[in-house]
Amino acid sequence: MIQTDFTAAYARIHLPAKVVLAVTQKPHGGYNLITLEWFMRTSIVPPMFAISIGHSRFSLECLETTRFFNLVFPASAQKALLTYCGSNSGRDLDKFTETGVEYFPGKLRKLPILKDATANFECEIVSQVRSGDHNIYVGQVHYTWLNKENELFYYIH
Numbered sequence: 001m002i003q004t005d006f007t008a009a010y011a012r013i014h015l016p017a018k019v020v021l022a023v024t025q026k027p028h029g030g031y032n033l034i035t036l037e038w039f040m041r042t043s044i045v046p047p048m049f050a051i052s053i054g055h056s057r058f059s060l061e062c063l064e065t066t067r068f069f070n071l072v073f074p075a076s077a078q079k080a081l082l083t084y085c086g087s088n089s090g091r092d093l094d095k096f097t098e099t100g101v102e103y104f105p106g107k108l109r110k111l112p113i114l115k116d117a118t119a120n121f122e123c124e125i126v127s128q129v130r131s132g133d134h135n136i137y138v139g140q141v142h143y144t145w146l147n148k149e150n151e152l153f154y155y156i157h
């Protein structure tokens with residue numbers, strides 16, 4: 001064991017990782033998608049998930065306006081969607097239109113449910129905390145959707 005800098009140690013330990021998408025509502029209508037590696041389950045009863053959103057992200061403006069998100073666990077076939085939503089901003093384009101991803105309205109504020117994902121969790125924000133250059137939003141799960149036959153996507157490298 002040697003003492004080293006943070007970046008070197010983090011590069012060694014951070015993969016493989018689960019990567020998810022969060023659907024949010026745009027301030028002026030429509031919906032946005034963001035790719036996220038920084039998320040976790042935070043409560044058993046009631047079930048809750050936390051997501052960490054960078055201050056520069058359009059998704060942060062969306063979450064500050066409308067206090068709901070849908071946490072989407074993608075299927076292994078959805079890698080291209082994750083790449084697109086993780087490298088383009090909803091400030092510049094509409095990710096639902098551009099990707100043509102299929103969805104239907106959920107039960108919480110009609111947030112889109114991604115039809116071909118492995119699972120969708122519709123969440124309402126119940127608390128938040130600033131964490132350096134990100135905000136952590138804790139969402140309580142209200143509705144859950146599952147595609148039993150779809151294998152989960154893992155980010156390997």
Ligand SMILES: Cc1cc2nc3c(=O)[nH]c(=O)nc-3n(C[C@H](O)[C@H](O)[C@H](O)COP(=O)(O)O)c2cc1C
Pocket residue numbers: 019032033034035036037038039052053054056057058059060082083085086087088089090091134155
């Ligand atoms: C694999 C991967 C994981 C990412 N994880 C996060 C994350 O946990 N939090 C975050 O704020 N941005 C994360 N990003 C960056 C955002 O997805 C990216 O900046 C996106 O374009 C922001 O979209 P928006 O401006 O529409 O919100 C990640 C990107 C990739 C490719």
